[in-house]
Amino acid sequence: MKITDVEAFYLRQSNVRQQCDSGQDALVVRVSTDEGIVGIGEVDSAPLAVKHAISGPYSHTLTSGLRELLIGQDPLQTEYLWRRMYDSNIYAGRRGIAIHAMSGIDIALWDIKGKFFGQPIWKLLGGGFHNKIRAYASSLFGATPVETGERSRRFRDLGFTAVKFGWAPMGKDEKTDIALVREARKGLGDDNDLMIDAGLVWDAKTAIQRARAFSEYNIFWLEEPLRPDDYSGYRKLSAATDTRIAAGEEESERRSFLDLMDRGQIDVVQVDLTRCGGFTEAMKIASLAYDRGLPVVNHGFTTYINVAAALHFLNSVPNSFIAEFVVEEGTTLRDSVTTERIIARDGFLDVPDAPGLGIELNEEALSKYAQI
Numbered sequence: 001m002k003i004t005d006v007e008a009f010y011l012r013q014s015n016v017r018q019q020c021d022s023g024q025d026a027l028v029v030r031v032s033t034d035e036g037i038v039g040i041g042e043v044d045s046a047p048l049a050v051k052h053a054i055s056g057p058y059s060h061t062l063t064s065g066l067r068e069l070l071i072g073q074d075p076l077q078t079e080y081l082w083r084r085m086y087d088s089n090i091y092a093g094r095r096g097i098a099i100h101a102m103s104g105i106d107i108a109l110w111d112i113k114g115k116f117f118g119q120p121i122w123k124l125l126g127g128g129f130h131n132k133i134r135a136y137a138s139s140l141f142g143a144t145p146v147e148t149g150e151r152s153r154r155f156r157d158l159g160f161t162a163v164k165f166g167w168a169p170m171g172k173d174e175k176t177d178i179a180l181v182r183e184a185r186k187g188l189g190d191d192n193d194l195m196i197d198a199g200l201v202w203d204a205k206t207a208i209q210r211a212r213a214f215s216e217y218n219i220f221w222l223e224e225p226l227r228p229d230d231y232s233g234y235r236k237l238s239a240a241t242d243t244r245i246a247a248g249e250e251e252s253e254r255r256s257f258l259d260l261m262d263r264g265q266i267d268v269v270q271v272d273l274t275r276c277g278g279f280t281e282a283m284k285i286a287s288l289a290y291d292r293g294l295p296v297v298n299h300g301f302t303t304y305i306n307v308a309a310a311l312h313f314l315n316s317v318p319n320s321f322i323a324e325f326v327v328e329e330g331t332t333l334r335d336s337v338t339t340e341r342i343i344a345r346d347g348f349l350d351v352p353d354a355p356g357l358g359i360e361l362n363e364e365a366l367s368k369y370a371q372i
Contacts, residue, residue: 283316
């Protein structure tokens with residue numbers, strides 16, 4: 001079996017709101033083979049930069065469009081192809097955009113591998129740690145503390161026993177920050193888990209103050225309160241509070257995660273399959289976290305391609321325990337991109353058991369939303 005094409009589709013809504021919601025557009029990858037088996041993947045990044053990282057031409061030995069490197073190759077050789085893409089993009093590909101692009105391709109290659117062998121990806125990865133995975137409802141904060149509390153009650157009533165709120169208006173001022181958490185806890189009740197995603201808004205001293213103030217409301221973790229490269233700040237914060245500190249969605253490939261774990265001393269490692277290097281690299285990151293006694297969770301605020309990939313990944317590592325599941329309300333591409341939807345039932349997600357990812361592209365959505 002040989003790869004015949006690698007395509008990147010940029011899907012975008014006609015009206016994209018100015019907020020931190022990456023479900024409003026999507027970069028979908030499709031890898032085709034000469035045996036008719038097609039794999040799909042996704043990248044949550046700067047979509048057009050990723051698209052051109054995939055479709056660009058060969059330049060020289062250390063810089064090449066990824067498609068050029070894969071045509072004619074055996075898609076089952078996932079580790080070899082990961083190294084081929086990485087080693088042929090040393091100049092541009094050791095972090096960031098190129099790793100993101102590789103992530104979508106790697107997910108698609110594993111989808112092909114699962115379909116070829118007739119097995120779900122988690123089984124090919126040697127997993128089987130869960131029959132179903134507890135989900136937390138992931139949402140942006142409401143515009144006000146009161147609206148946040150209303151959302152919290154609504155998600156609780158849907159059966160979720162864990163809820164996360166993030167980004168603006170968190171960081172506006174101390175009074176608002178505390179009110180947002182207070183109302184979220186009030187709406188959720190005392191017996192459920194509350195996570196707070198600060199959205200990169202503070203310095204270390206402010207983050208320490210907020211973590212101590214939030215302790216009254218028993219938050220399960222405080223996510224990304226600092227800028228991604230502030231490892232000394234993360235270390236100070238982790239040492240100063242009993243609250244778990246979570247981070248990782250900004251990282252690409254395992255060495256950047258090592259910085260967060262070893263220099264930053266974070267407590268919860270958040271892995272986005274569409275940015276970290278796909279399944280091939282995510283498994284290595286999870287092993288490094290396991291060796292340090294750290295739990296691994298997914299990050300994903302995009303389509304069901306990411307959700308499905310995350311479920312296969314979380315079912316393949318022993319140090320996973322919960323899955324992010326977006327419930328952000330309003331217009332999104334999430335329900336359009338694939339023919340299947342992934343539904344939370346009583347706060348849990350079923351682990352896919354169909355070959356590959358277990359989901360397929362919706363061709364009508366490609367036609368409707370595809371941009372240049």
